[in-house]
Amino acid sequence: MNLSFKTYRKIFSVSARALLLSGFLLSCATYNVQKGKNLHEIQNSDNKTENDFKIFLVGDAGNADEPQAQHTLNFIKNKLDSADKNSMLLFLGDNIYPLGMPKESDKGYPLAKQKLENQLAITKNFKGKTLVIPGNHDWYHGLEGLKAQEEFVKSYLNDKKAFLPKNSCPIDDVNLTKDIKLIVIDSEWALINWDNHPGINKGCDIKTIADFYAEFKDLITKNQDKRIIVAMHHPAISSGTHAGFTSAKSHLYLFGGKFPLPGIASFVNILRSTSGGSMEDFSNSHYTEFANRIKSIIQDKENVILVSGHDHNLQYHENKNIKQIISGAASKTDPATIVEKTDFSSGGSGFAVLNIRKDLSSDVEYFSTKNNKLEKLVQIAVIKKHEEFINTYPDTLPATVTSTIYSERQAKAGKFYSWLWGNHYRRYYALPIEAKTKNLSDMDPGFSPFREGGGNQSNSLRLRTNDGQEFVMRGIKKSAVRFLNAQAFKKNSFGSELNNTFPERFLLDFYTTNHPFTGFAVNNMIDKLGIFHSNPELYYIPKQKSLGRYNQNYGDELYMIEERFSSDPKTLQSLDNASDILSTADILKNMRKDGKYSVDQDLYIRARIFDMLIGDWDRHEDQWKWAEYKVGDKVIYKPIPRDRDQAFSNYDGAAFKVIMNIPAIRHMKTFKDDIKSVRWLNMEPYPLDLIVLKNADQEDWIVQAKYIQEHLSDNDIDRAFDNLPKEVQDETITDIQRKLKLRKGKLEDYATKYFDVLQEKIPLTGTINKDKFVVTKTGNSVEVKQYQLDKKGEELVFEKKYDDSKTKELWIYGLEDDDIYEVSGEGKSKINIRLIGGYNHDTYNVENGNKVKIYDFKSQKNT
Structure with a gap:
């Protein structure tokens, strides 16, 4: 189709006027x-x-x-x-x-x-x-x-x-x-x-x-x-x-020029404000x-x-x-x-x-x-300045208060809803529970609130005792809005707009997949296994003078009060005189610095097998603290597991049978007589397990499984639930106890299967200092030795052999500084070896390059 110049001009004129009009509508900046x-x-x-x-x-x-x-x-x-x-x-x-x-x-x-x-x-x-x-x-x-x-x-x-x-x-x-x-x-x-x-x-x-x-x-x-x-x-x-937001003038003059370009200038402005072409x-x-x-x-x-x-x-x-x-x-x-x-x-x-x-x-x-x-x-x-807290609360409190976690309306579900979404542990959330009350300042030792917690689900308040020890007052009722803002919608900023919405109501109901009180029993069991833990107690905390300005968001609910593992002297003393308490991120940072830092492998394996026993799939790195001990020129970290909300989960209901097969959430397993897949149950802790357990072999896992079987008796399991509120000690608890005893007998099998999962793809990391990795192929196996290099010479810090019947890939990361990789041997192992260099000048001496790949920065000098 051929158009005349006049037709082109007419079309352009109409388009320009449209763009100019839209530009003026958008141009409110001055x-x-x-x-x-x-x-x-x-x-x-x-x-x-x-x-x-x-x-x-x-x-x-x-x-x-x-x-x-x-x-x-x-x-x-x-x-x-x-x-x-x-x-x-x-x-x-x-x-x-x-x-x-x-x-x-x-x-x-x-x-x-x-x-x-x-x-x-x-x-x-x-x-x-x-x-x-x-x-x-x-x-x-x-x-x-x-x-x-x-x-x-x-x-x-x-x-x-x-x-x-x-x-x-x-x-x-x-x-x-x-x-x-x-x-x-x-x-x-x-x-x-x-x-x-x-x-x-x-x-x-x-x-x-x-x-x-x-x-x-x-x-x-x-x-x-x-x-x-x-x-x-x-x-x-x-x-x-x-x-x-642009000015009216910018829709006439392009880039501040002297000659008006109506339409074109508007088009450029609109394109910029809508295309996302500039990351600025x-x-x-x-x-x-x-x-x-x-x-x-x-x-x-x-x-x-x-x-x-x-x-x-x-x-x-x-x-x-x-x-x-x-x-x-x-x-x-x-x-x-x-x-x-x-x-x-x-x-x-x-x-x-x-x-x-x-x-x-x-x-x-x-x-x-x-x-x-x-x-x-x-x-x-x-x-504005903080308003002064004016106490209007009574000085005396009743000895006990009977309360529920949810209102009866919040926990109510019809037959079809229950069939579709399950019964979970919903009835316990509206069950009246009689709990002791406490005036925080009168407790021994007295508590003073000083900071709100930063969890993604719980409404918690940090407390400090008169002698400096820290505790946490955590609401039994979780916050759906806090979770939605922190996790589900973390790329948005809805804030309080999520209050009283369908997502909040649905998530509050989803929380009933967890029993609200069984966390008190978990620590009683883990106490038998020599693993550090807190000692939570259940209270009804009324609004009171001791809460001060925190009365606005806390009080008049059921709370769990437990020790917070911080570096105060009393806490360190209670942990066998630990020298410090660190986060997982902190210990991993230290382990990248020097080979002298390591995790107490036996205790961590024991804690991880216990996680499988109770069905706790939520064991990512933030769920751990670590007690530090200096032993000679070495530093050992002992695990302190936290937050047992996901133990004994119950995802019943027709919808969940379909939903729980979605790969992203397949690890969220209902607590049953047996573990169908240890791979999926351990999906969240799997990355941390790979890093801190690189020295472990199958026998280490079997030994710790036997330790739990020998030190946690059936009677211990029964007694562990005695401190739960009497109102919830019913057939549900009896069934949980029965399942625990069955699963305890299968721990060696779980441990062996999960060890095999960990052996499939092995990541090995050096430090930010100079390291040498010596990889030797012999027969169907690959041996890796890691040396730490310094002015004194070489120090062997790691040695292990991998068989291709279990291991498919080895990823060896040098991290920073000048690292050396040596690959030799006549073996024909099927293991794929990936050598990943880092910053600075790395040296690669590869005599047998079969199934070996090298990755490094093009911008760095390497040999």
Whole structure:
């Protein structure tokens, strides 16, 4: 079909008008000051008190060679000169436009250096601390450029902590005062393609994005009693250009040009705001996921403030309990708008000052430096001071209270529903239970609550005794909303919106697949086996004076109170004088450092076989703590299993017969007379088992299975349930006891079968220091010896032979430093051997390369 030029012009004209109209509908951003009608503005701003802490927020100052940027920096300098030591200057990234810090030999280096010096020069008379964090532009010369900028800043300011996170790692934290914690995140680390940056995590404790989010959550949980400032270049909430909000002018002039291009300019703007083509925009899926994960972790916390740059303007947002400050207008300007009624925005140049008061209330001041004039635009209340707790609760409590976990309505299920979804242990959740009450302060020793727990399901409260020991008060009723936000919808930030929804109601019913009280019996059994454990007790904890401000979310429910395995002296003494208590992540980090660290293999195997006995499939790495013991020049870790919620699970019902065959949840097994598949039951602990049990052989597993059979009698099993509430000691408990006795007799078989599963694919890891792996093929087997290399020579730290009748693959990881791999022997084993090098110069001497593959970095020198 041939169209005339006039027809083309007509079609283009109609399209252009349509694009232009849609562009104007989307173009609500301006350079003007905008305030939401419910903005928490402070009119009388003369509220400075002694010991206030000020944080000067300066973002995107990378064009510090330009006049407007220099005017802004001069205004900031004047404020810094008069500030006291209780203050910090925080540069929020994009410190060198356009490409970060180049090599010294690069022709652009002098200008880049000058831009950075212009910013740092304003600290000359500043009495407080200065901190620089990276932005996306600071990554444009890769790891080398980022580290060069870090070294320059630290040298200029003569402060090793002036640039964070250090060593191009993703996260760091600083105590600004005893009551203020600063968490610094390199948000670009979470967005970029790591394949383009070989060596990105070298020297960092955090190696994966999952570890990063876990570390961030842990820092948030540990510092609930402080004011937390989270500094990251990319904001989690925005109404600026990066979030797709553009000005009317941008739909006429493309990229700030002088000639109007209506239609085309709108098309480009709409494409940018919807395509996700740039990972620096909210429309990009990686950015959206990052922002949502950050928000989901902090959304139920009242003490967290996010501070960012990235958008070249000034913004304040308060949404779903999340407070976001944006100050990115030090050397560039872009329009912005307001979305919520509590928002603020200004598209002019300027900066912000966050004030944290002595009472830990906080407010933010925004300053404009437009037209070389300093003007305070607004002061906004961010967090109010804690309201004083006023006790209205009685001083005396009844000796016991009868209560249920769920209401009768919550536990009610019709015949069809029960047929489809099962009966589970539902009736026990609405069964009235008589429990002792306790006034926390009157217990021996007295308890004082000091922090909320950070679990994904339980509503828990950390308690501290008068002598420093820590306990946990954990609700028998689990929180469906907490789980949904932390796990099911962790890439979103629904928050309290999930209350009273179908997902919450369904999950609360799903929780009834677990018996609410059998956890009290598990520890009685494990006590017979010489494995460390807590000693939980059941109480009804009324709301009371001792709970203080925690009465808002705790009290008037059934709770389990048990020891928390922390490093306080009394706990360490109770654990045979352990030297420390560590998490699984901590011990694995130590094991990567040196061969002197190891796990008590016998105890761990015994604990794992016990898991199979009680049907506890939920034994991932967070379900363990480890007691540390120093034995000569070695360090041994003994396991402390935690959280027995999934023991004796019951997934009955027609629907579950189908659902439980889905591979992702096939490991969630009903507790029966026998274990049909030890492989699936152990799917969650399998990765940890592979790492810590590399020295174990089949006989080790059989010995520990026999140990349990010999030390846990049938009478012990019966007596273990005696401390359950008398109301639940019925035929269900009798049936659980019967199944336990049957399964106990089959433990050797379970142990042998699972050992065979572990032998199929073997991962072996070196350390972050120099290692040598000697692989010898003989007949149908492969022998592996691992040596640790140092100045003293070689030390044999591992030796084992693998037969191809059981083992199909060997994966040998050298990790960091200069490692040596030697493969020899005339054997023709069918085992596939994969040698995986790491950072630095690795050496491969392979004489018999049959079924051997080598993986290493192209960017690293290897031989």
